[in-house]
Amino acid sequence: MTLRIGSGSAWWGDRISPAEANAARGDIDYLCFETMAEATISTAQVRKRRDPDFPGYDTYLDDRFRAVLPHCLKRGTKIVSNQGWINPLGAARHVKAIARELGYPDLKVAAVSGSLITDKMDQLTGTVIETGGSLDEIRGEIVSAEAYMGADPIVEALAAGADVVITGRVADPSLFLAPMMYEFGWTREQAELIARGSGIGHLMECGAQVTGGYFVDPGYKDVPDPWDLAFPIAEVESNGDCVITKLDGTGGAVNRRTVLEQMFYEVHDPANYITPDSVVDFTTSDVEELGNDRVRVRNIGGRDRTPTLKVSVAVKEGFVGEDMFFYAGPGCLEKAKLAERVLRERFKIVNLQAEELRIDFLGVNAIHGAASPAIDYEPNEVAVRVAVRAKTRAEAEKAGREVDGMAVSGLGSTGKRVPHGERVREVIGVWSMLVDRDLVRPQIDFA
Amino acid sequence: MRVPVRAIAHSRSGDKGNTCNITVIAYEQDFYEVLKEQVTEEALKAHYAGVITGKVTRYAVDRLGVLNFVCEGALGGGVSRSLCLDNYGKSLASRILSLEVEVPERFANRLRRGQAA
Numbered sequence A: 001m002t003l004r005i006g007s008g009s010a011w012w013g014d015r016i017s018p019a020e021a022n023a024a025r026g027d028i029d030y031l032c033f034e035t036m037a038e039a040t041i042s043t044a045q046v047r048k049r050r051d052p053d054f055p056g057y058d059t060y061l062d063d064r065f066r067a068v069l070p071h072c073l074k075r076g077t078k079i080v081s082n083q084g085w086i087n088p089l090g091a092a093r094h095v096k097a098i099a100r101e102l103g104y105p106d107l108k109v110a111a112v113s114g115s116l117i118t119d120k121m122d123q124l125t126g127t128v129i130e131t132g133g134s135l136d137e138i139r140g141e142i143v144s145a146e147a148y149m150g151a152d153p154i155v156e157a158l159a160a161g162a163d164v165v166i167t168g169r170v171a172d173p174s175l176f177l178a179p180m181m182y183e184f185g186w187t188r189e190q191a192e193l194i195a196r197g198s199g200i201g202h203l204m205e206c207g208a209q210v211t212g213g214y215f216v217d218p219g220y221k222d223v224p225d226p227w228d229l230a231f232p233i234a235e236v237e238s239n240g241d242c243v244i245t246k247l248d249g250t251g252g253a254v255n256r257r258t259v260l261e262q263m264f265y266e267v268h269d270p271a272n273y274i275t276p277d278s279v280v281d282f283t284t285s286d287v288e289e290l291g292n293d294r295v296r297v298r299n300i301g302g303r304d305r306t307p308t309l310k311v312s313v314a315v316k317e318g319f320v321g322e323d324m325f326f327y328a329g330p331g332c333l334e335k336a337k338l339a340e341r342v343l344r345e346r347f348k349i350v351n352l353q354a355e356e357l358r359i360d361f362l363g364v365n366a367i368h369g370a371a372s373p374a375i376d377y378e379p380n381e382v383a384v385r386v387a388v389r390a391k392t393r394a395e396a397e398k399a400g401r402e403v404d405g406m407a408v409s410g411l412g413s414t415g416k417r418v419p420h421g422e423r424v425r426e427v428i429g430v431w432s433m434l435v436d437r438d439l440v441r442p443q444i445d446f447a
Numbered sequence B: 001m002r003v004p005v006r007a008i009a010h011s012r013s014g015d016k017g018n019t020c021n022i023t024v025i026a027y028e029q030d031f032y033e034v035l036k037e038q039v040t041e042e043a044l045k046a047h048y049a050g051v052i053t054g055k056v057t058r059y060a061v062d063r064l065g066v067l068n069f070v071c072e073g074a075l076g077g078g079v080s081r082s083l084c085l086d087n088y089g090k091s092l093a094s095r096i097l098s099l100e101v102e103v104p105e106r107f108a109n110r111l112r113r114g115q116a117a
Helices: A017-025 A040-050 A061-075 A088-101 A118-123 A152-159 A172-184 A191-204 A256-263 A332-349 A393-409 B029-038 B041-047 B092-098 B105-110
Strands: A003-009 A030-033 A078-081 A109-113 A141-147 A164-167 A233-236 A242-245 A278-281 A286-291 A294-298 A301-304 A308-328 A356-362 A381-390 A424-436 A443-446 B002-004 B009-016 B019-026 B056-061 B066-071 B100-102
Touching (some): A003 A017, A003 A172, A017 A061, A030 A172, A040 A424, A078 A172, A088 A109, A088 A164, A118 A141, A172 A191, A191 A256, A191 A294, A191 A301, A256 A294, A256 B009, A308 A393, A332 A381, A332 A393, A381 A393, A393 A424, B019 B029, B019 B092, B029 B066, B041 B066
Parallel strands (some): A078 A164, A109 A164
Antiparallel strands (some): A003 A233, A141 A308, A233 A242, A286 A294, A308 A424, A356 A381, B009 B019, B019 B066, B056 B066
């Protein structure tokens, strides 16, 4: 039996039409959605306190399910998704309501919660990985603590008959591993198979990043129709061999290069890639192009999971304020340099209390910073970007207020954005710890 | 002959906290030997001077022709704290493509050059 698993999203803001295409034409057994970034949970917690009406799950949950669910119901495609954020059961109920509307009142929708362990903060007595110290030494107000759960509770929900499983924080590869464990009956004793499945999950978790997204370098590394990228489909065998591919008739590409770039994306030691389910070894992999946007991946290695789970502790640390303004034409770079001087003097005059101040010239050094090569030409345009990190919102706002001042009190031909959007954001720092698995108790509820 | 890394390899970067990984992948296995010899931890760190402030560790995966560099202190304190415009460091990987390396003349007709798309 070949299990066909499709990707439905790689992050919250991802496109929806490729998910719909996979559901409609991919002949897939499972569709998996990944919608969280590192700060998703903590940001949702902060928002929930400010706005009690915020339901606490993916803000595109309704759009995504209305796009894919009719096709999934027709084909019998099951869905695994981490769109539950801080309210998996609420998300599951919402999906259940959509299914009812579509004439499927019996659809079984499970919620997996238990990743939020903010109420167990007193039991987080270990070491903060980044600092080597204890949690007590961390400055700022703690917003949340969340554990990265593995595939087990999803497998359990599927075994209990779920057609749709909506989770809180689960490690991204685990979303894709769970269907393999359930369908192939892989047990924890088969650690190498589970590692292989986790590795495949890693190839899939970033969606289009394996089908030609985050990839093109024009003239060097091109893909067809980069405006019409598909999300990937994995064809997995019970021994953990797989083919990564995509829908016919879509843009992008699946080849050795796209697969290798994704294999090492966000990986540190490639022989020891740790997930809640496994320690994956990518260095033993065989990656073979079969043609027609099909790449066979075999022999991903690995071993059994570690005794701990990773916990992210989110802390309110202050605020960042930023804005920008522009110069063009003759002398624009000289103006940008003088404008930087003006700003630095202004910040002294208004007594800015910044923890860090950064002024960039877009088009010159804003992206590669100090490592940018010196330029020996006059650019036609330069944008001056100012960013300030401060303890209080009022101090962070000074960045934008001084940029406002550049409008009529600045240099000649200063261009500005008026009106501007939100110029201050809250800094929520994330610290990592390892905890015993016993501390995290996954809970499964049916909507 | 001296060529930029871009002629023989492609790259991608990813973030985890304040650490960025930069993967350099040889277009052909022959090219990998050049990368392995010349794109060292020291060479990469020097090419990102002022941006990567911490330790750089290189993992060489011979079987796949891949070098993976784990760069600590590369993301301005981490995604949320960072004042970098590109706070995820998504664009950091392209910088390594401008590093110059020495390649044998026999590679000349296999080097990548910018061809019109």
